[in-house]
Amino acid sequence: MSTLAIENLGKILGGNTILDGLNLTVETGEIVALLGPSGSGKTTLLRCISGLESPDAGRISIDGRPVYDAAARVNVPPEGRQLGLVFQSYALWPHKTVSQNVAFGLEQRRVPRSDIAVRVAKVLDEIGLGALGERYPGQLSGGQQQRVSLARAFVTEPVLLLLDEPLSNLDAKLREHARAWLREALKASGKTAIFVTHDQSEAMAIADRVAILRGGKLAQYAPPETVYDHPNSLFVADFIGNPNIMDAAAVSTEGKRVRVSVNGATLEGMGVHDAELGGKVRAVIRQEHLELGQPGGENTFPARHVNSIFLGPVWEHWVEVGSDRLRFHSPQKVTGEMLTMHVPVEKLLVFH
Numbered sequence: 001m002s003t004l005a006i007e008n009l010g011k012i013l014g015g016n017t018i019l020d021g022l023n024l025t026v027e028t029g030e031i032v033a034l035l036g037p038s039g040s041g042k043t044t045l046l047r048c049i050s051g052l053e054s055p056d057a058g059r060i061s062i063d064g065r066p067v068y069d070a071a072a073r074v075n076v077p078p079e080g081r082q083l084g085l086v087f088q089s090y091a092l093w094p095h096k097t098v099s100q101n102v103a104f105g106l107e108q109r110r111v112p113r114s115d116i117a118v119r120v121a122k123v124l125d126e127i128g129l130g131a132l133g134e135r136y137p138g139q140l141s142g143g144q145q146q147r148v149s150l151a152r153a154f155v156t157e158p159v160l161l162l163l164d165e166p167l168s169n170l171d172a173k174l175r176e177h178a179r180a181w182l183r184e185a186l187k188a189s190g191k192t193a194i195f196v197t198h199d200q201s202e203a204m205a206i207a208d209r210v211a212i213l214r215g216g217k218l219a220q221y222a223p224p225e226t227v228y229d230h231p232n233s234l235f236v237a238d239f240i241g242n243p244n245i246m247d248a249a250a251v252s253t254e255g256k257r258v259r260v261s262v263n264g265a266t267l268e269g270m271g272v273h274d275a276e277l278g279g280k281v282r283a284v285i286r287q288e289h290l291e292l293g294q295p296g297g298e299n300t301f302p303a304r305h306v307n308s309i310f311l312g313p314v315w316e317h318w319v320e321v322g323s324d325r326l327r328f329h330s331p332q333k334v335t336g337e338m339l340t341m342h343v344p345v346e347k348l349l350v351f352h
């Protein structure tokens, strides 16, 4: 069953179309990341779902109930949408203890006092804060404060959780731990969740499906492995994972396979929109799919080695091919000026 159904959602702000007939469905128990370049409409979409922003067209249903319908003039206020909100800033009350912060939403809903104490204790336990109920937010680490803000959203038993950049206030090391923890906590709760992030690896690590926005529309909506391995457009291929991209010319096609001429070398790859191929194309190779090859080997090309930097687990190398600069990794140092590069056929993606 779908917990969230968005149909043809439109939003205009300051005369600009920010959401452009957007459709999105989130199944019950699913975690969805909204990802996209700055200004693509992620925050506006989250605000429209929450009710903090009013769309101009379309429909939004939560748990089968319309909460916004332009045609039927339905617009349920935020507090009537059964949502749990988690903000980047945590928005904790500094003068209330952890337990009081978590209890606040229940008090507002006039839940009996004895029930509040039981529900707060249970959610704090579940979220690993059982021993910290009497502390004040100022006495907690950033990661612990983030857990409190999640506990506060969980305790009201919302049908849908909306998280706005939930980990962006944490430092890099803590963030890596927090993303694994956040996915575990969401999955253990069985809650349906949508979060906005600027961090692609965070989106892929936490989400079941990633919604990539471009100009207020969905560019691709699929599991993380699919958007990474099978991007449906040059835009998505380029946006996710910062790959190597070269200008090329399509020479011939055979089914999905395409032969391309790149800087004087002929290479074979996979056409993503084969019907449209012909003439100028772009060849995309992810850094981890480019490797050293044997001179004369299949799908190889010569490249000039210009730089290598040590990253710890691997070396990162830069090579030049014609006017293109490409990047690849290897566990060892690479020496020599001219190198032979290899890319497996199925890992060279050709876009119109």
Ligand SMILES: Nc1ncnc2c1ncn2[C@@H]1O[C@H](COP(=O)(O)OP(=O)(O)OP(=O)(O)O)[C@@H](O)[C@H]1O
Pocket (backbone or CB within 6 Å): 013, 014, 016, 018, 036, 037, 038, 039, 040, 041, 042, 043, 044, 045, 198
């Ligand atoms: N109140 C407003 N009036 C006019 N334009 C606005 C308003 N709020 C947002 N916008 C514009 O809407 C577009 C989408 O904004 P939004 O914040 O939804 O994008 P985003 O994808 O979340 O961006 P970012 O990654 O930078 O946070 C941007 O171009 C922004 O300038």
